[in-house]
Amino acid sequence: MINSSPTASILVRLRKASSAEDFFSLLGVDYDPNIVNVARLHILKRMGQYFAQEQFAGAAEPEIRARCKAMLEQAYADFVASSPIQERVFKVLKDAVADSRKPAAFVPLSELK
Template sequence: MADGILTQLNKASAAEEFFALLGVDYDPKIVNVARLHILRRMGQYLAGEDFTGIADETVAERCKTVLERAYADFVASTPIDQRVFKVLKDAVAPRPKQTPTLVQIGTLK
């Protein structure tokens, strides 16, 4: 019995393998710059999915659609614009205002 698509994807170790397994065309220049961002976005899109009891062909088609969507996000804009990872989100997060600590003169010795 052949491994299902989810098993194959779990064994994949490079972004290019995901694209090949799911039959998604891609520009290597975009993948070279945004590979981790694309896969992270794909994971975010798939996070709410439940594939229990669904035919492997349907799962593969859904995964293909999600990878195409994640890839398209980075064709249209950059990883900095998309801010998939926490470090990039934190880079633009509003910083809390620092208020000076007030010390009463009577407490100083």
């Protein structure tokens, strides 16, 4: 668990978080530990994708907190309704699908020595 001052901004506190559970705790989001144990990195990566689309400049702290909470709730919901394999947030999983759609190289037996 992080030891950040409760008066620090939520963005500062999230930056110091060291586990998925810290994010859920800081933002007050309920979760099933079984889902987080399977998809923790995927949930945080998806939240990061949502986060990258946000602009917080000029927003008040309560609004920033609410928006961060909504992003984590959405990222978590993505993996409650689906699986890491289906969501494919990491490049290696995206590449696995792309590779499986390519036709296999054909080598005739006469070419083998």
